[in-house]
Amino acid sequence: MALATRDIVRFGWGALRGYPARATLMLIAMAIGVGAVVVLTSLGEGARRYVSGEFASLGTNLVIVIPGRSETAGISPTTLMGETPRPLTLQDALALKRSYSVHRIAPLNIGSAKVNWQGRSRDVVILGSSSELLDLRHWSMAQGHFLPPVDLERAVPVAVIGKKIRDELFGARRAIGEWLRIGDRRFRVIGVLATAGRSMGTDVDEVVIIPVASAQQLFNTESLFRILVEASSRAAIGPVKQYAIDTLQERHQGKKDVTVITQDAVLATFDRILGALTYAVGGIAAISLAVAGILIMNVMLVAVSQRTAEIGLLKALGATPRQIVVLILAEAMLLSVLGAGTGLLLGELGSLLIRHLFPILPAYAPLWAVAMALLVALFAGLLFSLLPARRAARLDPVLALSGR
Amino acid sequence: MIELSDIHRDFQVGDQKVHALDGVSLTIGAGEYLSIMGPSGSGKSTLLNLIGLLDRPTSGVYRLDGQDVTALSDRQQAEVRNQRIGFVFQAFHLVPRLTAAENVELPLILAGVPPVQRGQRVEQALAAMSLSDRSRHKPEQLSGGQRQRVAIARATVMQPTVLMADEPTGNLDHKSGQDVVRILEQLSSNGITLIVVTHDGEIGRRARRQLHMLDGRLESDSGTGNA
Numbered sequence: 246m247a248l249a250t251r252d253i254v255r256f257g258w259g260a261l262r263g264y265p266a267r268a269t270l271m272l273i274a275m276a277i278g279v280g281a282v283v284v285l286t287s288l289g290e291g292a293r294r295y296v297s298g299e300f301a302s303l304g305t306n307l308v309i310v311i312p313g314r315s316e317t318a319g320i321s322p323t324t325l326m327g328e329t330p331r332p333l334t335l336q337d338a339l340a341l342k343r344s345y346s347v348h349r350i351a352p353l354n355i356g357s358a359k360v361n362w363q364g365r366s367r368d369v370v371i372l373g374s375s376s377e378l379l380d381l382r383h384w385s386m387a388q389g390h391f392l393p394p395v396d397l398e399r400a401v402p403v404a405v406i407g408k409k410i411r412d413e414l415f416g417a418r419r420a421i422g423e424w425l426r427i428g429d430r431r432f433r434v435i436g437v438l439a440t441a442g443r444s445m446g447t448d449v450d451e452v453v454i455i456p457v458a459s460a461q462q463l464f465n466t467e468s469l470f471r472i473l474v475e476a477s478s479r480a481a482i483g484p485v486k487q488y489a490i491d492t493l494q495e496r497h498q499g500k501k502d503v504t505v506i507t508q509d510a511v512l513a514t515f516d517r518i519l520g521a522l523t524y525a526v527g528g529i530a531a532i533s534l535a536v537a538g539i540l541i542m543n544v545m546l547v548a549v550s551q552r553t554a555e556i557g558l559l560k561a562l563g564a565t566p567r568q569i570v571v572l573i574l575a576e577a578m579l580l581s582v583l584g585a586g587t588g589l590l591l592g593e594l595g596s597l598l599i600r601h602l603f604p605i606l607p608a609y610a611p612l613w614a615v616a617m618a619l620l621v622a623l624f625a626g627l628l629f630s631l632l633p634a635r636r637a638a639r640l641d642p643v644l645a646l647s648g649r
Numbered sequence: 650m651i652e653l654s655d656i657h658r659d660f661q662v663g664d665q666k667v668h669a670l671d672g673v674s675l676t677i678g679a680g681e682y683l684s685i686m687g688p689s690g691s692g693k694s695t696l697l698n699l700i701g702l703l704d705r706p707t708s709g710v711y712r713l714d715g716q717d718v719t720a721l722s723d724r725q726q727a728e729v730r731n732q733r734i735g736f737v738f739q740a741f742h743l744v745p746r747l748t749a750a751e752n753v754e755l756p757l758i759l760a761g762v763p764p765v766q767r768g769q770r771v772e773q774a775l776a777a778m779s780l781s782d783r784s785r786h787k788p789e790q791l792s793g794g795q796r797q798r799v800a801i802a803r804a805t806v807m808q809p810t811v812l813m814a815d816e817p818t819g820n821l822d823h824k825s826g827q828d829v830v831r832i833l834e835q836l837s838s839n840g841i842t843l844i845v846v847t848h849d850g851e852i853g854r855r856a857r858r859q860l861h862m863l864d865g866r867l868e869s870d871s872g873t874g875n876a
């Protein structure tokens with residue numbers, strides 16, 4: 246005697262509606278569990294994707310040479326702050342260019358100076374670099390041209406400015422061709438950068454870029470802040486890193502006094518940390534699902550004892566033990582499905598809200614987390630209602646009907 | 650055809666053994682109308698539950714239509730209950746959240762009868778109890794007599810061969826009780842085997858065959874009226 250699925254669902258649904266408080270409680274417990282998994286993993290995943298995106302916007306296949314040695318060969322505060330125990334020079338940069346695996350190279354100098362045009366002035370972050378910086382950083386021009394591809398040692402008096410600098414100094418007037426005063430030198434504006442947003446702490450809209458040799462004169466220094474090297478392919482990143490280490494060691498009288506980091510390694514580290522974070526919050530949320538499961542068990546046990554007479558009656562009417570198990574399990578599963586569905590809806594609404602409040606965070610719950618939450622919810626619902634269902638199937642109908 | 654031979658049913662209460670049935674032998678022919686009377690605690694309900702396969706004897710053999718049913722598994726016994734036995738209880742035992750029609754439908758659902766046939770059979774069963782206009786009512790919207798008639802419709806919808814009623818009028822006023830007895834007797838005259846447990850001598854004496862129980866034994870049996 247097999248029960249029709251439709252009848253099972255109808256009966257279970259009726260039973261749930263018969264005890265709305267109990268059903269609602271279980272539904273909420275389940276929904277909170279599933280919702281928590283969805284929201285928390287979307288948050289973790291959002292953070293991971295945000296950081297990955299930030300690093301990707303730095304450039305592709307990047308190898309970064311930083312003056313000073315880091316003992317752990319990783320990133321330490323001193324290397325990131327760019328303290329200079331021994332200078333990194335333009336000649337070093339030129340030496341790196343000689344490898345076939347090096348696609349682009351951009352020496353980088355950074356400083357701050359007063360920029361002045363017809364009486365208007367402000368302090369600006371000045372980047373000294375080369376023509377290849379534009380493509381290396383995936384930037385583009387709003388107007389004019391980027392730095393000309395000239396010899397790195399030539400101090401050409403030209404400047405490329407960010408959009409905000411243009412707006413503040415020139416307003417609606419044409420900036421290209423105008424002469425700026427930066428510090429005590431004059432530079433001709435040859436281009437305006439298109440907005441690229443923030444990346445790694447510098448706002449492209451608020452910088453002025455001049456040739457690296459000019460920057461060295463302006464700040465009166467021989468040393469570079471960084472050398473950005475773009476390897477010709479992903480596979481070339483490792484060799485280029487090694488090449489940079491070897492070349493610079495040779496040039497620096499055998500001293501290992503530079504740190505070479507690859508974007509890949511940094512990215513992978515962040516990826517691992519944030520990935521682990523996502524798993525961790527997912528795990529914590531899964532525990533709340535298990536708690537929901539235990540709640541389901543207790544509530545179903547109460548349900549079975551509340552409905553002793555009904556179960557006894559079903560037996561008297563000819564329900565087999567199996568049919569009783571199926572009916573009780575179906576009731577719990579129905580609740581689990583509804584709870585999980587509600588939780589999924591709430592979770593997705595939650596991550597929608599997060600994306601709305603923090604537009605920079607791509608907070609989408611990963612598919613595996615959603616699938617896991619639903620599976621665990623349904624499995625917990627099934628597992629934890631097995632005991633109550635078995636108990637119901639074993640009820641003595643005579644006792645159940647007599648209410649003894 | 651019900652054949653009980655030397656049936657015992659003991660209950661262990663603490664370290665004491667209660668002999669609820671103490672060697673009952675009884676044969677009930679198909680279509681008999683039988684009442685079981687006796688003082689409280691004499692074992693009437695226990696006997697009825699055993700015949701209805703809701704309980705198993707401690708010892709003894711029970712044959713239903715020649716088949717030894719005590720040897721059947723729980724699942725097989727459930728099927729026998731579903732197909733061949735109908736119960737009417739003192740407390741009605743209707744599922745409160747279901748309508749009259751849905752209550753009557755339950756045995757059909759358990760038997761796996763397809764929905765199209767179910768509707769018609771439920772309607773017929775309710776019509777036979779003059780309850781067609783109450784089919785969508787919940788038990789709480791029905792009088793005691795109506796509730797018991799819904800219970801009888803449910804007990805008969807599978808067209809069982811045996812109908813068992815344990816104090817079917819116990820919770821009813823005199824008039825509704827008489828209605829219920831009349832309906833049961835109507836079913837009996839249509840050929841069903843009817844077994845009624847009652848305290849009410851007036852009702853008990855209407856049966857063609859009357860059993861009296863005392864301390865788990867059959868004290869008297871008026872004998873087979875017709876067999």
Ligand SMILES: Nc1ncnc2c1ncn2[C@@H]1O[C@H](COP(=O)(O)OP(=O)(O)OP(=O)(O)O)[C@@H](O)[C@H]1O
Pocket residue numbers: 644660661662667668669687688689690691692693694695696
């Ligand atoms: N589950 C049980 N556990 C222990 N003792 C039981 C159980 N069921 C019945 N008994 C005992 O068996 C005896 C017979 O009980 P039963 O219910 O059959 O009596 P009855 O004749 O139906 O009484 P009443 O007229 O009050 O309904 C009683 O002494 C009762 O206490």
Ligand SMILES: [Mg+2]
Pocket residue numbers: 693694695815
């Ligand atoms: Mg009794």
